[in-house]
Amino acid sequence: MQNYHPVTPQIIESLIKLLGRENVISGTEKLCDYSHDEYAQDDICHYPDLVVRPADARQISLIMKLATEHKIPVTPRGGGTGLCGGCVPTLGGIVLSLERLKKIIEIDKENLMVTAEAGVTLAELYKAVEAEGLYFPPHPGDEGAMVGGVIATNAGGARAVKYGVIRNFIRGMEVVLPDGEIIEIGGKLIKSSTGYSLLHLIIGSEGTLGIVTKATISLVPPPAAIYTLIAPFANLNDAIGAVPKILTGKVIPMAVEFIDREAMRVTEQFLDKRWPSDFGQAHLMIILDGSSEDEALALAQKVAGICLENGSGEIIFADAVDKQRTILELRSKSLDSLRKNMLEILDITIPRARIADFVRTTEQLAVEMETWLPTYGHAADGNVHTHIMKARWKNGVWTEIPGWREKYPVLMKKIHALGKSFGGVISGEHGIGITKKPYMEDFLGKRQIALMKSIKNVFDPQSILNPGKIFSEPD
Numbered sequence: 001m002q003n004y005h006p007v008t009p010q011i012i013e014s015l016i017k018l019l020g021r022e023n024v025i026s027g028t029e030k031l032c033d034y035s036h037d038e039y040a041q042d043d044i045c046h047y048p049d050l051v052v053r054p055a056d057a058r059q060i061s062l063i064m065k066l067a068t069e070h071k072i073p074v075t076p077r078g079g080g081t082g083l084c085g086g087c088v089p090t091l092g093g094i095v096l097s098l099e100r101l102k103k104i105i106e107i108d109k110e111n112l113m114v115t116a117e118a119g120v121t122l123a124e125l126y127k128a129v130e131a132e133g134l135y136f137p138p139h140p141g142d143e144g145a146m147v148g149g150v151i152a153t154n155a156g157g158a159r160a161v162k163y164g165v166i167r168n169f170i171r172g173m174e175v176v177l178p179d180g181e182i183i184e185i186g187g188k189l190i191k192s193s194t195g196y197s198l199l200h201l202i203i204g205s206e207g208t209l210g211i212v213t214k215a216t217i218s219l220v221p222p223p224a225a226i227y228t229l230i231a232p233f234a235n236l237n238d239a240i241g242a243v244p245k246i247l248t249g250k251v252i253p254m255a256v257e258f259i260d261r262e263a264m265r266v267t268e269q270f271l272d273k274r275w276p277s278d279f280g281q282a283h284l285m286i287i288l289d290g291s292s293e294d295e296a297l298a299l300a301q302k303v304a305g306i307c308l309e310n311g312s313g314e315i316i317f318a319d320a321v322d323k324q325r326t327i328l329e330l331r332s333k334s335l336d337s338l339r340k341n342m343l344e345i346l347d348i349t350i351p352r353a354r355i356a357d358f359v360r361t362t363e364q365l366a367v368e369m370e371t372w373l374p375t376y377g378h379a380a381d382g383n384v385h386t387h388i389m390k391a392r393w394k395n396g397v398w399t400e401i402p403g404w405r406e407k408y409p410v411l412m413k414k415i416h417a418l419g420k421s422f423g424g425v426i427s428g429e430h431g432i433g434i435t436k437k438p439y440m441e442d443f444l445g446k447r448q449i450a451l452m453k454s455i456k457n458v459f460d461p462q463s464i465l466n467p468g469k470i471f472s473e474p475d
């Protein structure tokens, strides 16, 4: 266990001199906002001693030099939309908020790349890029997430099926190392076989190896047309069974989400909006894009045909933008509608052909343990979100699940063990943070954890940068 030092009044004075008084935050009330992320439970909440809001990489470098000299833990924070406590300062110290690094430095139309600072939100990035006639495909569900945060978690989202996750788009980065040195990795490059990929090591490292201050990100031309289909199936088996048929039918949709019709009723009530089909128990929401209206329509018709051949009820075509928006809103707000009565959203990823078996086994577990485990997710990439609940929703009414407190750790263990037995990983897109740490060794084994800890030690020998995340800090 490392011995960290407290933030002394002298250090606070140095930081005020560097950043200005308004960018050094102390006082319990203001620190509260920086003590948690969007993880559902309060028990991981932890206050930092101080929050700093630097304006650029140079200031971040000086903060890290000071933190190294005085051995103070520093936790980087983006939009705070994470779902596993990654930006929670568990050991106190300094929260380093990237919120002031807001510049979109360049949109390079010839190289199809945007260079943006770490504190630009996804909403701001989409807007800027689309205004220039370009497109950034990944869409993790909360547009308040920031460039640095989505890189640090290697975020995914529904559109990963066709376009891949954040990792597939990051080409270059400016990173401040724990000792304060600023390095530039990669560039406006499509290819690089130049030694170990530090770029890909930083992506998904959850702020434990370096602070991303700027990134160069690939873009694509925007699709000319987008179609959203809802294919309702009698049960999950039939719904998931249609997915490989779509893919082997030589169509790669932008997104294929599976929806639990019962869980969607909670969202309908929450938003006071209607999902377009009431048939069956499991629906596929399929988004298709094309380089022309005709191409997108032909793909949509082909996919509809495949779904009908495989047992779907009447297919709903959403070609109008407002209809697509309502469907997307209902899907995006599923988490929010469950959250008040939720303990945890799991993020297990398994081979996609096994989703139906996995969900069926989870449902059996819910029956055995007298609980409710609503599950939906990304059907074509195997990323399944099972929600561990403290109350059950039925016909518009929430009822507390007896013994939910005791059931929670048992369920966490059992569902993760199930994920492993299906050849899965703990996290497909949210990361490990604090909450999924206890399951890392079960999934990866001692040797892989030891290698990860050695890498951490090379970057951060004093373990001052986001300590205690992903795995316990070195002894």
Ligand SMILES: Cc1cc2nc3c(=O)[nH]c(=O)nc-3n(C[C@H](O)[C@H](O)[C@H](O)COP(=O)(O)OP(=O)(O)OC[C@H]3O[C@@H](n4cnc5c(N)ncnc54)[C@H](O)[C@@H]3O)c2cc1C
Residues within 6 Å of the ligand: 037, 038, 075, 076, 077, 078, 079, 080, 081, 082, 083, 085, 086, 087, 098, 118, 139, 140, 141, 142, 144, 145, 146, 147, 148, 149, 150, 151, 152, 153, 154, 155, 156, 157, 158, 206, 207, 208, 210, 211, 212, 213, 332, 335, 336, 429, 430, 466, 469
């Ligand atoms: C409603 C909702 C829907 C969501 N849907 C999705 C989804 O579909 N797909 C998905 O992948 N995620 C989803 N998420 C989770 C979340 O949005 C992502 O994990 C996102 O990538 C976090 O970004 P952030 O800027 O909010 O990071 P934060 O929560 O602030 O931090 C996350 C981690 O990144 C580190 N970090 C932040 N900024 C930096 C930086 N500049 N340099 C180094 N490390 C940094 C932090 O230390 C922490 O470990 C959803 C969350 C919500 C609330």
